[in-house]
Amino acid sequence: MAVCEILSVGTEILLGDILNTNSRYLSAELAKLGISVLRHTTVGDNHERLAAALKTALSRSDIVITTGGLGPTEDDITRDVCCEVMGFETQFNSDIAKGIEEYFSAKGIDMPASNLRQAYVPKGGEVFENTKGTAPGLGMKKDGKCVVILPGPPYEMAPMFEQSVIPYLEEYTDGAIASMTVRTMGIGESAMAEKAADLLESENPTVAPYAKKGEALLRVTAKAGSRSEALELCRPVVDEICSRLGSFVYGIDSESIEQRVVELLKENNMTIATAESCTAGYIPKRITDIPGASSVFEFGAVTYSNEMKHKVLGVSNETLARFGAVSEPTAREMARGIRRVSGADIGISVTGIAGPGNDGTDKPVGLCFIALSAKDAELCEKIETGKNDREYNRYVTASRALNLARLYIEQKTKG
């Protein structure tokens, strides 16, 4: 099995200014190709350290993929250092230069002269077209080793990888690993792991638990001659896990709770509407992350103040005065209200205290109420995350509100 390392280049990553999402993307893609990723490394825009890291990586691995440091400015050194370490000369490519000039003229912007740095490529290497920006990707193969050089911006790097790099790596892709991930909500990581304790001992596939904001996951990974054979090894184990964990399981693989809910709504020709206080747009944002959500979602109301909860959703002023905005009665009236106003089949609502401060009452940060209103049911759940973490509380509460919709639809369509 071919072994790869990912080498990210950029002082801005080491300073914490930007988040390295490329390594994650490339790792997931390489796993699908059956190429094993053994290490991620990040170094700054420093000639000596980049060269040392590349040499070390090449001494251990078949393939090194770099991202970043191909920009138009002086501190972008990846191209030169990689060519130097691999022993390739660089040469000016006038087709690329022309493409860069056209890119700017199509945008009606004058091209800064420095952009022409991006037209230098390794002699005898491969050039990968950049359909989203100006810096082309580059590939070099020598003595069984392969270096792939990709631009840093994720929206340039990812399409280039899919279109050009996957075919370039073909000779390295015999044998494959495949993973399937069972995703649960409402059970903790260690409780989940105990239910699958014997499976965690197995070798091929292996089973590994991990936790993710408000979720607990089990990853099943198998190796075989092909990706489809590896998946065949995973499936019975995944089925066994699902039967043990029952309705805690909401999805398989990268499927998110929002994706599952949109699927269920589509399958059952149902629509959903959202009424939010503390999550303030997070739920419709996540629902509409799913392309095609417009057939199941038409309206969401972010009612951040009591006045708007009353005016838009019809939450009674008495309820707000007596129980407060963060209460079960308010959550229920919000869900009923949004269903009435929108005409959707399901209304879901969230009201809570995301932190950092509380709402002036003695209610704790992390306390949230989620509710669901439908023609034949009304549900409400109290959530206490115990964390003073605004983003965590909002994300998890939004997830749990979506999960309430999943549980309702699954229950309804099962019976």
Place this chain on the structure above:
Amino acid sequence: MAVCEILSVGTEILLGDILNTNSRYLSAELAKLGISVLRHTTVGDNHERLAAALKTALSRSDIVITTGGLGPTEDDITRDVCCEVMGFETQFNSDIAKGIEEYFSAKGIDMPASNLRQAYVPKGGEVFENTKGTAPGLGMKKDGKCVVILPGPPYEMAPMFEQSVIPYLEEYTDGAIASMTVRTMGIGESAMAEKAADLLESENPTVAPYAKKGEALLRVTAKAGSRSEALELCRPVVDEICSRLGSFVYGIDSESIEQRVVELLKENNMTIATAESCTAGYIPKRITDIPGASSVFEFGAVTYSNEMKHKVLGVSNETLARFGAVSEPTAREMARGIRRVSGADIGISVTGIAGPGNDGTDKPVGLCFIALSAKDAELCEKIETGKNDREYNRYVTASRALNLARLYIEQKTKG
């Protein structure tokens, strides 16, 4: 200046299942302490490779901070490997065990026996309390080298770093670097860099350009005896950059466009309301990412269908039929509508085609209209990102709508 490496542990990172946000967080925090981060490395849950990576990192650097691999399950090996490499014995700590038991009983859950693995600590080392979970952090110092072991979940790791690790690293923090970042919107990276071309040559502070979704940034970094001295070196350069880039500059440092808008609204006692189609909750989500946004934001409407644009915001059916949902007239009527319905001082709206598919017309993916309505002004802008990237298009359009509010308030309060 002390040198540090960050070593992340977790096969799930190398498989691309989770995104490594810890390295970014720690890098930003260490930079503030004047500790230079030279490398990020990620290895899997593999004894031999983790031990090798730790030894190499210790041979180059004063401090190594690990994250991950402290969970309750068998594949969590970081604690044992680090103690072994540093030559520390482990011992059972009954206070920690008691704390873990209490954590579970407070949640009303039975403690899985495997959680007691987390009560083993290095003899002669330091224990860092985990206020958000069960695995304590650990510290070991020997022969001038320091290893800090932190849990993987970011919401456990970050507070532990702030409360316990910063004081633990005190002896390494003399001398400091400081960075200031100038953030712009509406100008490209290379055009921005050209305006600051001479500054990019300077040594202390250094100036480096980079691009981020829909933004172009210039980072100014200085080294000095103390953090405040380093900041003093940065400030005149930042001022010079701001004067050259004018109203393209929306903020300094980590300030986001939503933060800037919330600040401006607060300063001027104004309120904002949002009406969204394609961004569908992204703008209120981002406004309310800022704690205390409730004083400036009360209501947002996500009107994903034409019917809801008409019913909730009063967009005329004639406008929708004649120009379509993705048009300047619709964007303007949405902004006016939300201002009227909410009673806010400023209404902003977005309607566009986020992709992957278009809207059945010949309008291209990435075409969006943003509008602003206020008592004394109405603005509208057409945006064409040229990208078929749903998340990018939604993020950038939301940013630009917020930027429209910034430009309006800055202009109004200047005059």
